[in-house]
């Protein structure tokens with residue numbers, strides 16, 4: 310058994326939320342740069358340049374990339390041979406978010422009750438997904454996600470007869486309805502299969518995969534590439550103001566499903582895709 | 590072409606703006622998002638008064654990050670405008686002349702904009718640091734209890750926007766054919 314103190318988890322979460330909110334991941338930066346070089350519409354190119362400049366400024370000024378510093382989703386992959394001691398894991402995670410957000414001068418964007426809507430003041434609580442894994446490591450992924458893109462996600466329980474054409478139609482439709490709202494260029498996360506909540510979790514998982522890595526299964530990778538091409542032909546463009554660059558990537562994850570089901574979930578993420586992964 | 594817009598606005602300048610034109614906004618702009626809008630509409634319904642004279646003004650849909658030491662404001666990019674659609678016609682009727690945000694507006698808002706001669710400007714969503722640099726002063730006008738959603742007054746210098754919907758209701762956004 311390896312002992313890990315929850316204090317260490319708190320500290321890790323705190324550092325990770327600070328880093329994630331101020332530094333755009335390499336794969337996203339690279340994706341934006343490549344899109345900018347390829348973009349044929351001058352205004353779209355100029356907008357992509359501003360986004361790159363913003364990412365540069367965020368890093369040198371140590372300021373959050375976007376004012377919507379998001380709801381923080383935290384994925385903990387906990388090795389089976391790890392024993393967590395020294396307190397409540399969930400409290401430690403929230404304390405890490407609290408300290409990270411207050412000390413980083415990040416916006417508090419959480420309200421306590423969905424109807425009464427009073428701000429909690431420190432961006433807690435986080436949404437936590439706990440997964441057990443073999444081994445003795447703890448892998449912590451922090452994923453602050455803004456509501457502009459989060460609000461445009463959709464889920465459908467399609468019929469098996471709808472097949473890939475139905476799935477494809479639903480994904481494209483989601484991108485069209487979202488239009489400018491999720492701050493394109495977007496990353497399209499697709500979860501296909503499982504049941505309703507599994508499809509949603511897969512769509513979110515898909516967004517955690519770096520955009521320069523296609524799916525390991527070449528059949529899924531081909532579908533991802535096809536979809537990306539179709540989406541970029543919509544002409545929505547950066548900020549929905551027209552252009553070739555509507556999405557930087559489509560990432561899809563699949564899971565077995567019921568004989569009667571074809572669940573699909575689409576989670577969109579903005580160009581300000583913020584994530585950090587730390588292994589303890 | 591690039592226009593300079595200085596608040597408070599009057600109808601004549603806005604007539605010259607066409608959807609797709611670039612605009613640099615200068616001067617005083619009020620910042621409000623969901624909760625401040627809800628409060629403003631409640632105030633209008635209760636006693637017909639707003640916390641500021643809205644006639645000819647611009648509202649920026651933003652909830653900035655707190656200012657770190659030595660700064661006047663944190664990151665401050667636009668939020669999704671459509672969430673303010675339900676509140677907007679009542680403010681246009683009171684003289685609001687321009688809104689700054691991101692994303693499309695409802696048909697009702699566009700109709701009210703045409704009726705009252707107002708424009709909707711889009712700025713760069715997610716460019717929070719870049720846009721914060723165009724904001725030179727910030728002051729709380731009302732609802733400090735709302736924290737990041739308080740009603741603020743800001744001074745803009747060369748704040749870059751695109752005319753997304755003009756006074757004639759012409760829009761730069763695609764209408765999704767779903």
Ligand code: SF4
Nearest residue numbers: 375455457492579715
């Ligand atoms: S969608 Fe993303 S980039 Fe746009 S405002 Fe929200 S968090 Fe920022």
